[in-house]
Amino acid sequence: MGEFSPALIVLLGGLLAPLVRGGLLRNVFMLALPALAGAQLFAFGLGEYGNYELFGHTLTLTRIDGLSRMFATVFLIAIALNVVYAWHVRDRLQQSAALIYPGSALGAVLAGDLVTLFVFWELAAITSVFLIWASRNRRAFYAGMRYLVWQIASGVLLLAGVVFYYRATGSLEFGHFLDSGLSLTHPALLCIFLAFGIKSAFPLLHNWVQDSYPESTVTGTIVLSIFTTKMAVASLARGFAGVEALVYIGAAMTAFPIFFAVIENDLRRVLTYSLNNQVGFMVVGVGVGTPLALNGAASYAFCNILFEGLLFMAMGAVLYRTGTIKGSELGGLYKTMPWTTFFCLIGAASISAFPLFSGFVTKGLIISGAAKEHYFWVWLTLLFAAAGVFHHSGIKIPYFAFFAHDSGKRPKEAPLHMLIAMGVSAALCVGIGVAQLFTGPAGDPLYALMPFEVKIEDAHSPYIAYTAPHILVQLQILFFSGLAFAVLQKTGLYPPELKSTNLDSDWFYRVPGRALLSWTAGATRALxxxxxxxxxxxxxxxxxxxxxxxxxxxxxxxxxxxxxxxxxxxxxxxxxxxxxxxx
Amino acid sequence: MNDPRSEEALQRGAAEEKKYWLDDPRNVDKIWYGLIGICALLLVADFVVEKHPYFELENAPNFYGFYGFVACFLLVVAAAQLRKVLMRDEDYYQRLDAEYEARAENERDEGSAH
Known part of the structure; x- marks a missing residue:
């Protein structure tokens, strides 16, 4: 296949998928695409491929280095898992978008220059909205329009930034931006920083995630939850590693969404808040910028895509079987959905960083990375956020869906293909979590994928996950958080799940902003x-x-x-x- | 999507359903005591395991457990207060959308009347 980009295999395959007749054949075709792209990715090895000339500049379609390989690998795994999970879907628009959009995100991660990045960046924005609209109702339509405004804003900012950057430096290379000699306050870098910031959902730029993702279909939400934000994290890691502002932005991202997650009733929306919080950890890692922290950020993204995807899949299965995902209407489902419950608990344990699960071996790298650079308050915030994650993703999600008060619902177990997708995700979560116990830290296969060489200097290296103190402190923080939950439940202090809408920053443009716009339109008309x-x-x-x-x-x-x-x-x-x- | 909440299914379910381990409140209590037991063990283990802290604070006995408990407790209490400010009814935004649509329709009618 020469130097054909793995991203284009998925993207063009996604374009062709609707033309394949017969549901099963189309599914098999779709599943073959990530496999083929994966084979191509690893056949390439590290290096640059598919250079092309545009206006006298050599642009690079595919650049494979440690960073892009790690993201590309997990993107391809996720694409395959999503195809399996959505085996029952026969909606060509959705099936096509579920490949073109991830293919575009993959293209952005592999992009070697800013023009290629911009093209895939915009493609990902435009193709992803069809997954929201695939719900085919009015609510989803409005949410999709708001989503599109944010996404296009990010694209326009990126384009402006690229143009300014080219004027200032004469270069279109996508490397570390501060190496060009420009400061972060230069308009070029400010535009690009904001463009990345919108997509990774910085505080106050975050709400498009909660607004739009839960409006998508059972399968669409899972696809959406994976790619856009991680593509942005990969871009931040490449362009802005070590920018101190990111440490504080990331810390804020880890902390504030968990308050919203506690009171949110829509369990898929709870997970979108958790998504913000999780990306916050990665952003802190990028901001700290040491090889340890960057390895932590990239590998945490890798694991997060698997366990957060697993949690979204479990909630998707609940929605698919019961027709609702509101905590106030669910409970007691473990009786008839034991496998979904089991897989959800594995996802919950992984995101909470329980020993033996994937979060445990990766989250510690970020927190240690921040501690090593003496960010005391950030470190405290991250610990608080880690306890909070356990609380809302680790306990709340499985508790209110599968346990809590019995809703009387007795749905069937999730369909086999969903169980397979969840089972493979769960196996990966556990596999990554325990690998070190068998191979030793130096031989950990995840470490071999990391962007920077893993250096284990002494017995206290954060790369050695299974040490007595690390296990102990992690169990302490988790079990005592669990104790707090139990005490709050027993004393009735825990806020019950209520049918409600909680206002978030989108209120500003959905209510006063809209009123102002409407007033301006009225005034203009009158004038x-x-x-x-x-x-x-x-x-x-x-x-x-x-x-x-x-x-x-x-x-x-x-x-x-x-x-x-x-x-x-x-x-x-x-x-x-x-x-x-x-x- | 099939709705399992049809009356018939509910009644049939209630009559035939087998008892699950968690249905017995005594077993729920066992989990509760188990949790307290584990926490107590972790508290003791804190004095046995040698730690390698980055910050002074980590040397405090059971710092992580204490911090986790307080963090979660405050998180929930604060979030419950947050509800007073942020909570609206479920159809808050839908109603707003409907209002705007009605108004837009009125204006269109007025426009075409001119």
């Missing part, structure tokens, strides 16, 4: 009508005056007597004669 009336009035009056002079009754239209005509002719001729004499 226009007024000025039109004034204008037409003026014109009418002018026309009347002209009519009065030139109209059939007007002065200029009067018939003139022949005598006065002769007189005037004589006057003019006389004047001409006089002028001729003078001259």
């Amino acid at each position: 226009w009508r007024l000025s039109w009336r004034l204008f037409t009035g003026r014109v009418e009056r002018a026309m009347e005056r002209i009519y009065a002079v030139h109209g059939p009754e007007g002065r200029l239209a009067r018939t003139w007597p022949v005598g006065s005509m002769a007189l005037w002719t004589a006057v003019v001729l006389g004047a001409a004669l006089a002028l001729a004499f003078i001259a």
